[in-house]
Amino acid sequence: MCAFLSLPLCVLCASLYQVALITGANKGIGFDAVRLLAEQEPNTIIYLGSRTQDNGDAAVQKLPEAARKNVRVIILDVTNDASVQAAVARVKSEQGHLDVLINNAGIASYSFDYQSAKDTFDTNIYGVKRVTEAFLPLIPEKTGHISIVSSEVGTWAHYYSPAALQKQLEDDNVQFSTIDKLAQGYLAAAKDSNHAGIENFPAPASSFGSYGFSKALVSTYGRLLGRDLKSKGIPVLLSTPGYCATDLNKFSGHRTAAVGAASILQVLKRGVNDSGKLFLDDEDQGIKNDTPDYVKAMNGNPNEKK
Numbered sequence: 001m002c003a004f005l006s007l008p009l010c011v012l013c014a015s016l017y018q019v020a021l022i023t024g025a026n027k028g029i030g031f032d033a034v035r036l037l038a039e040q041e042p043n044t045i046i047y048l049g050s051r052t053q054d055n056g057d058a059a060v061q062k063l064p065e066a067a068r069k070n071v072r073v074i075i076l077d078v079t080n081d082a083s084v085q086a087a088v089a090r091v092k093s094e095q096g097h098l099d100v101l102i103n104n105a106g107i108a109s110y111s112f113d114y115q116s117a118k119d120t121f122d123t124n125i126y127g128v129k130r131v132t133e134a135f136l137p138l139i140p141e142k143t144g145h146i147s148i149v150s151s152e153v154g155t156w157a158h159y160y161s162p163a164a165l166q167k168q169l170e171d172d173n174v175q176f177s178t179i180d181k182l183a184q185g186y187l188a189a190a191k192d193s194n195h196a197g198i199e200n201f202p203a204p205a206s207s208f209g210s211y212g213f214s215k216a217l218v219s220t221y222g223r224l225l226g227r228d229l230k231s232k233g234i235p236v237l238l239s240t241p242g243y244c245a246t247d248l249n250k251f252s253g254h255r256t257a258a259v260g261a262a263s264i265l266q267v268l269k270r271g272v273n274d275s276g277k278l279f280l281d282d283e284d285q286g287i288k289n290d291t292p293d294y295v296k297a298m299n300g301n302p303n304e305k306k
């Protein structure tokens with residue numbers, strides 16, 4: 001939002017947004033999102049989230065020179081309260097507000113063991129909540145945007161969830177306490193030597209280990225937050241970059257990170273009427289989908305619909 005005229009599109013600085021922050025932006029899709037946003041909105045201050053200053057600085061050096069002008073590295077570990085609070089304090093003191101928050105940082109564990117599932121949930125679910133709630137007071141009503149990079153893998157985990165679980169995920173009145181209970185139930189099954197209780201959740205083999213369920217739960221969080229922030233006029237948009245070649249999947253994806261980055265930026269033009277919807281290349285993906293043929297071909301279709 002323009003601080004001078006209180007307009008989303010400022011006629012003086014010709015910028016859609018004055019200040020944006022992208023978490024996990026030192027590489028992969030987040031990095032390309034910084035690059036594209038810097039090119040599309042040359043007057044926007046863009047905070048490039050990185051867990052370390054060195055990785056952030058190295059990323060800035062890889063940007064085309066013209067795109068570097070308004071990009072600032074911000075140290076931000078989404079799993080660490082002190083790190084998130086320090087990032088909020090810095091943006092507040094330097095800008096006073098944040099127009100666009102893109103929750104992009106994520107990790108993927110495709111196995112099913114307690115520690116990797118816990119790390120995945122801490123980053124992909126609790127990290128997104130921590131960052132979003134901490135920055136929320138800086139996000140202007142009516143013109144601010146929150147976006148969460150989820151994944152189509154979450155829609156597959158949702159589809160392959162038992163009916164009782166699907167019902168909870170689809171409850172229009174869902175609260176974070178339900179998401180927390182489900183995440184903790186899944187972790188308890190991962191910790192148990194016989195994985196007792198895993199039958200209440202999507203089978204890890206059908207949902208890329210804990211990654212798929214982490215994304216099903218963060219999408220549910222996006223829907224509940226979108227619902228709760230509608231009256232303030234702050235859209236909460238879910239996006240997915242599609243299957244892109246990045247570190248996350250050992251560069252096996254069939255799209256480039258740049259194509260994925262364009263997909264996660266496209267949602268920013270949307271408003272509260274699209275809150276909680278998941279978009280890929282500007283198309284609403286719905287909340288549950290069977291795995292596409294290319295995944296079945298890759299995995300030998302381990303899915304068994306419950």
Ligand SMILES: NC(=O)c1ccc[n+]([C@@H]2O[C@H](COP(=O)([O-])OP(=O)(O)OC[C@H]3O[C@@H](n4cnc5c(N)ncnc54)[C@H](OP(=O)(O)O)[C@@H]3O)[C@@H](O)[C@H]2O)c1
Pocket residue numbers: 023024025026027028029030050051052055076077078079103104105106107108123127149150151152240241242243244245246247248249253
């Ligand atoms: N690639 C795909 O096919 C695909 C498909 C669907 C959705 N996505 C989603 O897209 C997002 C970006 O993934 P990517 O493919 O670009 O992966 P990536 O290349 O591995 O990049 C992930 C980024 O997240 C950061 N990160 C990890 N843990 C963090 C933490 N605790 N705090 C802050 N930053 C952290 C990483 O920082 P470090 O360098 O410090 O580790 C890195 O900058 C993720 O949310 C992912 O789930 C990806």
